[in-house]
Amino acid sequence: MKVAVLGAGAIGAYVGASLSRAGADVHLVARGPHLAALRERGVQVRSPRGDFAAHPNATDDPAEIGPVDHVFLGFKANAYAAAGPMVAPLLHERTTIIAAQNGIPWWYFHELAGPYEGHRIESVDPGGAVTRALPLHRALGCVVYAATEIESPGVVRHLEGTRFSIGEPDMSISARCTEFADAMVAGGLKCPVERDLRCDIWIKLMGNIAFNPLSALTRATMAGICRHAGTRALVAQMMEETLEVAHRLGCRPEISVEKRLAGAERTGEHKTSTLQDLERGRPMELDVLLTAVVELADLTGAEVPTLRAITAVADLLNQQVAAAS
Structure with a gap:
């Protein structure tokens, strides 16, 4: 399984390091001193559950990575509309986009049966810009119950929580959800697949x-x-x-x-x-x-x-x- 983490900050680097130690082919996208440290020493995780290190590939150019099976978004939702050029080189026919965001996601009404099915939330997806950057059919939801922080470049302090609940917009238990969840669990995280995320x-x-x-x-x-x-x-x-x-x-x-x-x-x-x-x-x-x-x-x-x-x-x-x- 090949995974790209866009925005490999505190949460993104923690997830990437966990997936990497589970054997996934992980590529972190970062910049500045943090990127330099990731390239030199890998991700150093400090945690009450036990420290560990992982050495996934790190770059500032998604085009160097090529198509992946899953894109994990570690940056904030107010950057999603501009993410299209970063995401595009990472996509093949079945690539999923897993957004670890707080709040109401752009895919909220996608495949949600009822009177609002397909409704676009303007404040979340202004003019459809986020949907164009992050196509709805690729979206998997993710609710993060972990707290982390960047202690220094390349060093992630895990404070508490390991749960990353994921789910399909159509409320199915899909193979693509299960594949990602299994890799997260193998890396030491909790990743329940929820029907109603x-x-x-x-x-x-x-x-x-x-x-x-x-x-x-x-x-x-x-x-x-x-x-x-x-x-x-x-x-x-x-x-x-x-x-x-x-x-x-x-x-x-x-x-x-x-x-x-x-x-x-x-x-x-x-x-x-x-x-x-x-x-x-x-x-x-x-x-x-x-x-x-x-x-x-x-x-x-x-x-x-x-x-x-x-x-x-x-x-x-x-x-x-x-x-x-």
Whole structure:
């Protein structure tokens, strides 16, 4: 099995190293000092589950790799629309594209039976640009329950979690899903193939949609947001509104708001990826986390006043970040 990892950062390099030690033919696409370190020393993983090293091929040019069986996307969803030229050299007739993204994916309504089948979500796939770059028939969903960070170039610190749930948009248990999952498991990861991955998407999104923008607006950690009575109540309201949208789309995640809050609080003094982006002066990944759910509320007639208010102020902050960069 041949795999290319585009965006071999913290998550991408961790997945690539795990697949490589399982015997897959892995190619990492990275740049800068991180790429130089990957070429020289491979991926060095530091983990409470045991350190290990792997030496997959590393390059900054996907054309050097050629067609692969699976493309794993390790960069953020706001870069997908421009990914076409990087992805194109990697494709053969049956290549899959596995997007390890947070939030609502561009393929959400692809092959989803019901009144919205085939609907394009503008905030996620503006003008169809993401679909053109990442064809729908190649998409496999992936929900990441692992936390990693780049400790130094070429060195990945695995903090917690090893689960990468995957699934087909049409809710089948396909051979291509099973092939990738088996390789992930052989590499020491958990990779359940879910029939209804969309419920996993909503469960994770319940946290992201609230904590990510609020952390950027307040500069607080997840535990800090939970400890403050006012923001804790705000998070709960945002989660309730998010669940209402999910229910109207036919998905009923089996988790309560209080349980989701408790899980977030246990994470401790953790800075969300959105807050980290803000601190580094990078555009924040808000469209797939927040704007998309407001758009889906409009589609389904759900009332989401809190989500609308947070979207407005977070979007203004994002515009200011972009103007300053």
